[in-house]
Amino acid sequence: MDSYARYPSLEGRHVFISGGASGIGASLVEHFCEQKACVSFIDIDEQAGSLLAQRLQRQGGQVAFTRCDVIDIEALRASIAQAAGAFGPVEVLVNNAARDTRVPLSELDVDTWDDLQATNLRHAVFACQAVFAGMKAAGGGSIINFSSPSFMRRSRDICAYSSAKAxxxxxxxxxxRDMGDAGIRVNTVLPGWVITERQKSLWWSAELEQQVLENQSLHQRVKPEDIARMVLFLAADDSQMISAQTFIVDGGLV
Structure with missing residues (x-):
């Protein structure tokens, strides 16, 4: 990471990340720790989250993990309150938690639809609500919501997920606009085809990867760290006049 930007404004800043135990989320946790921020993160995977937090703590990171299922809004609120008690008000919120489950339209039922909205959209609303008062009291903050280019690509069998991300x-x-008077910036990041272990196990193939790389303007994999570096910029004071914007990091696929 030494060859990339350092952001002095992030040092000591309290960052809260959902879905931080693996994949893009774990890279976010690692990158913010590298910037010497205080990092709180949650995930449903207790083992992976605990191991990541312990490793970063041994390296000197100010980081804390709490097991939380973002579908449980009361537990999410409690996790944010607990984090604020440990590190002070949340100054950067990264709503990363998601699940890109594929369900053909003919097989989609109401319970699955509701579950995917809760996993991919609802928690972001209430996490923003939960950090608002603390950010306002602190004089401002930055919120980064995660979307997906899947609805732009018209991807198949993913209408529930894509609807939430749109x-x-x-x-x-x-x-x-609602939070701007309090000095809070809100932006969206859309990661491209980042190959996580979950995707490898469920639906990725060498043929699909080759197809994706050929259709990108830049013919190389989009990695978790590529997403993390965009989020760092949006969290830092360097982007202090950027809000309501959408940033696609996909190697030029859409």
């Missing part, structure tokens, strides 16, 4: 952009733009 709605996230609307949420960002609306909240940027």
């Amino acid at each position: 709605a996230t952009i609307g949420l960002t733009r609306t909240l940027s």
